[in-house]
Amino acid sequence: xxxxxxxxxxxxxxxxxxxxxxxxxxxxxxxxxxxxxxxxxxxxxxxxxxxxxxxxxxxxxxxxxxxxxxxxxxxxxxxxxxxxxxxxxxxxxxxxxxxxxxxxxxxxxxxxxxxxxxxxxxxxxxxxxxxxxxxxxxxxxxxxxxxxxxxxxxxxxxxxxxxxxxxxxxxxxxxxxxxxxxxxxxxxxxxxxxxxxxxxxxxxxxxxxxxxxxxxxxxxxxxxxxxxxxxxxxxxxxxxxxxxxxxxxxxxxxxxxxxxxxxxxxxxxxxxxxxxxx
Amino acid sequence: xxxxxxxxxxxxxxxxxxxxxxxxxxxxxxxxxxxxxxxxxxxxxxxxxxxxxxxxxxxxxxxxxxxxxxxxxxxxxxxxxxxxxxxxxxxxxxxxxxxxxxxxxxxxxxxxxxxxxxxxxxxxxxxxxxxxxxxxxxxxxxxxxxxxxxxxxxxxxxxxxxxxxxxxxxxxxxxxxxxxxxxxxxxxxxxxxxxxxxxxxxxxxxxxxxxxxxxxxxxxxxxxxxxxxxxxxxxxxxxxxxxxxxxxxxxxxxxxxxxxxxxxxxxxxxxxxxxxxxxxxx
Numbered sequence: 001x002x003x004x005x006x007x008x009x010x011x012x013x014x015x016x017x018x019x020x021x022x023x024x025x026x027x028x029x030x031x032x033x034x035x036x037x038x039x040x041x042x043x044x045x046x047x048x049x050x051x052x053x054x055x056x057x058x059x060x061x062x063x064x065x066x067x068x069x070x071x072x073x074x075x076x077x078x079x080x081x082x083x084x085x086x087x088x089x090x091x092x093x094x095x096x097x098x099x100x101x102x103x104x105x106x107x108x109x110x111x112x113x114x115x116x117x118x119x120x121x122x123x124x125x126x127x128x129x130x131x132x133x134x135x136x137x138x139x140x141x142x143x144x145x146x147x148x149x150x151x152x153x154x155x156x157x158x159x160x161x162x163x164x165x166x167x168x169x170x171x172x173x174x175x176x177x178x179x180x181x182x183x184x185x186x187x188x189x190x191x192x193x194x195x196x197x198x199x200x201x202x203x204x205x206x207x208x209x210x211x212x213x214x215x216x217x218x219x220x221x222x223x224x225x226x227x228x229x230x231x232x233x234x235x236x237x238x239x240x241x242x243x244x245x246x247x248x249x250x251x252x253x254x255x256x257x258x259x260x261x262x263x264x265x266x267x268x269x270x271x272x273x274x275x276x277x278x
Numbered sequence: 279x280x281x282x283x284x285x286x287x288x289x290x291x292x293x294x295x296x297x298x299x300x301x302x303x304x305x306x307x308x309x310x311x312x313x314x315x316x317x318x319x320x321x322x323x324x325x326x327x328x329x330x331x332x333x334x335x336x337x338x339x340x341x342x343x344x345x346x347x348x349x350x351x352x353x354x355x356x357x358x359x360x361x362x363x364x365x366x367x368x369x370x371x372x373x374x375x376x377x378x379x380x381x382x383x384x385x386x387x388x389x390x391x392x393x394x395x396x397x398x399x400x401x402x403x404x405x406x407x408x409x410x411x412x413x414x415x416x417x418x419x420x421x422x423x424x425x426x427x428x429x430x431x432x433x434x435x436x437x438x439x440x441x442x443x444x445x446x447x448x449x450x451x452x453x454x455x456x457x458x459x460x461x462x463x464x465x466x467x468x469x470x471x472x473x474x475x476x477x478x479x480x481x482x483x484x485x486x487x488x489x490x491x492x493x494x495x496x497x498x499x500x501x502x503x504x505x506x507x508x509x510x511x512x513x514x515x516x517x518x519x520x521x522x523x524x525x526x527x528x529x530x531x532x533x534x535x536x537x538x539x540x541x542x543x544x545x546x547x548x549x550x551x552x553x554x555x556x557x558x559x560x
Contacts, residue, residue, distance in 0.1 A: 018303065024416075024432045025299030026409040033416055037432045040425055054423055061420070068304050118494040121309060122343045123523065128315055129336050130519025134379065135329025139336075140319035144310055151305040180537035184530040186495050187504050191526035193343075193491050194508025195519055200340045201484040202381055231513035235506070237482055241489035242496070253396065255486050263478035267471060274382055274477035 003046055003086050005163075010079065012041040014159045017075050018152070021068045030065035035075065042079055046086035056082065059094045066105035067112025072155040073169050074104050076162020104170060111173060115182060119189035121147065126196040203233045205266075206273035279372040281325065281365065281452055288324050289361045290449035292317075294440035297357035299405060301440055308356060314338035314391065317360025325368060333378035334367045335360070338391035340484040344491040358398020361448050363391035366455040373459050374468065385480030392483050394451075401443045408439035504529075 021034030036057065043056045066074065078097055085092040124143055132139030161169045172178050205225075208217035225232040244250045244258065266272035295302035296311035310316055318335015322328035338359055367387040368378075376383040416431035466472045496502055504526075511517045511525065 018305065020303065020432045022299045022304050022308075023301060024409050024412055024436045026406045026413055027403075028410060029413055033413060033428065033432045036416075036420075037428050040428060044425070050423055053425065054420070057420060057425065061417075114494050118344050118491060121313075122491055125313065125315060125339060125343055126519055127523055129339060132315065132332050132336050135331075135333045137319055137322075137328060137332060140315050140332060143313070144316060148305060148310060151309065155305070176541055177538070180534055180541065183537065184534035187533055188523075188526045188530035189491075190495050190501065190504030191508035191511070191529065192519070192523050193488060193495075194505040194510075195512040195517070195522035195526075196340070196343065196508075197484075197488045197505075198509045198512035199519055200336070201481075201488060203482050203485065229514075231509060234485070234513075235509060237485040238488050238492070241485045242492045245489055246493045246496070252486055252490055255489075256392065256396070256483060259482050259486070260475070260479050263482060264471075264475045267474045267478055272474070272478040274385065274474055274481075 003083065005042060005045060005079065005083050009041045009045040010159075010163065013038045013075070013079060014072075014156060016041065017072060017159070018155055021071075029063060031068065031071075032061065032064050034068075035060050035064045038075055039078070039082065042082055046082060056085070059097055062098045062101070064101060064105060066109040067116060069116050069151060069155055070112035070158065070173075071105065071108050073158040073162040073173070074101060074108060076159040076164075077104075077166055077169060078162075079159075080163045080166045100167070107174060108170075111182070115185065119185055120150075122196070123189055123192045126192045129196065129200060197234065197238060198231050201234050201238070203237050205233060205271050207271050279325070279369045279456070281369070281456055283449070283453060285324050286449040286452040287445075289321065289365060289452055290445040290447075292320055292324075293357040293361040293448040294437070294444040296360060297355065297405065297440070297444050298402065299409070299436070300357070300444075301437060312356035312360055314342060314356075314360050314364065317356075317364050321361065321364045321368065325365060327368065330368050330371065330378045331364065333384070334364050334371070334387040334391075337378075337384035337387040338363060338367075338395075341388055341392055341487040342395070343487045344494065354392070354395035355398030355400075355402045356395075357444055357448065358401060359391050359395035362398065362451045362455070363394035365452050366390055366394065366459060369456050370459045370463075373463055381481065382477060385477045387480070388483050389476045389480035392480075401447060404443040405436075405439045408443065409436055412436060412439075 017034060017038035020037050021031050024033045025031070039057065039060050043053050047053045047056055060078075078101065081092050081097050081100070085097075124147055128139035128143035130139065131142055158169075204222045207221040209219040209221075210217040222233070229235070241255055241259075244255050245252065250258075263272060292311060294300065295307050296317065298304070298308040298312065300307035300312065302308070302311055311320070314335045315332070316335070318331045318333070318338075319328065320331075321335070322331020325331065342354060342356070342359060364387075367390040370386060370390060371378050371383050374386070376386060378384070378387065412431045412435035415435070416428055419425070419427035419431070468474075492502075492505060496505070507529075508522060508526065511522045512519070517525070
């Protein structure tokens with residue numbers, strides 16, 4: 001008789017992944033244990049025999065790590081493959097399953113990191129920060145609700161799609177339609193991040209020049225720069241940081257330390273002055 | 279501003295849930311509770327000053343707007359930023375008599391949060407290393423066929439790692455941090471070199487966060503155009519973030535439509551060529 005995974009087992013497997021993919025993280029095995037617990041309910045249902053269970057489970061002892069939200073699609077795909085294997089499909093073995101997992105986790109991590117963590121979350125946070133002006137809780141609440149609904153149902157959809165379509169589920173993500181969509185979302189992200197930077201980041205200089213004997217300075221550098229392009233100094237520092245990281249391959253931490261040095265020197269020469277006293 | 283042991287313990291619990299790798303899972307833990315904006319709401323509620331909490335959270339959120347951990351390497355630890363950095367920054371603001379809504383207040387908060395967040399990476403490596411113990415038990419239980427133990431290994435035992443590396447450090451740092459802040463205040467005057475540098479660094483640090491994001495989306499010089507378009511919308515035209523997002527959506531939608539048209543056009547073109555071939559065959 002053809003074995004078919006029950007809805008209950010699939011649900012349990014999904015929830016195990018949704019919650020447990022990174023709870024037991026180590027640098028050595030990363031998401032491997034999350035993967036094992038999410039496959040466990042499926043394997044228990046497909047194989048009544050303990051020895052078969054052990055064989056099937058040992059497939060998933062191989063190292064696994066990807067972007068967890070988008071990576072749900074891989075778990076879904078392997079659920080489908082495991083079902084096929086239990087039904088005696090001759091072309092599905094340890095090697096096919098692990099080859100597919102190893103082949104997909106890299107690209108999915110790349111797309112996921114730039115799409116979920118690098119674009120979607122920052123856009124939501126950008127909007128939320130805009131709603132939090134003056135210390136209102138509205139923005140934080142907005143973010144909590146929207147992100148969690150999107151994450152839960154998005155992951156659920158990915159799992160189901162992976163299970164039903166198998167390898168074809170990924171075509172959409174890396175196919176030409178997916179690329180067009182990704183490019184557009186990245187553009188949206190770029191514009192929003194620009195607006196976030198201009199609204200929330202404020203770098204200014206206190207540098208002025210006063211002619212001998214005059215009361216008012218003839219040059220207030222900050223105002224002059226802002227009349228050329230509003231937010232000039234902020235934009236310049238962002239470009240500097242980008243250049244150091246992207247072109248000079250510096251780590252964020254090194255850049256931060258460099259900024260400490262720049263600030264210190266800037267304060268010494270009077271370029272920066274927060275002008276505060278107790 | 280006083281922080282009681284109970285308040286410090288609640289923050290410690292949230293730190294255990296919110297860290298990466300945390301006990302809340304990534305969706306609810308790291309990506310929700312771990313974001314400084316949400317952490318600000320929670321710290322504000324726990325410490326009884328919601329609006330200060332949120333304003334401090336917003337200030338730190340910009341630095342960490344794109345906290346990506348590719349391959350599990352971290353440059354900052356969310357539990358430390360959100361549940362040690364935010365409470366201490368709130369204490370410092372109160373002690374210095376600065377408003378969290380002012381540029382100076384935000385600069386101070388940013389400096390504090392970033393400092394604590396960077397030091398906090400120790401906690402990340404501590405938790406991840408201790409989890410190796412549970413994973414070792416996990417491998418053994420698989421060999422023995424005791425599969426259900428995997429649930430304990432994945433979802434229960436790591437709480438012990440978090441007790442040691444999230445709960446206790448957060449509770450102690452928050453509780454002990456209050457007298458420390460006062461000490462710093464007495465020894466370092468605000469118009470002195472050290473504090474001036476601290477405030478200046480705080481105002482510049484968010485640039486790093488934005489630049490990390492840009493690094494992800496910019497591959498060629500032209501990719502800067504959307505970013506500066508958005509920057510101009512807000513800086514020169516004074517458009518707020520929600521409106522800027524809607525304008526951005528319009529452009530993204532147009533871009534998508536154009537790309538899709540190109541795709542169908544090439545698809546049609548190939549279809550026509552195939553037809554031609556068929557005719558020739560006849």
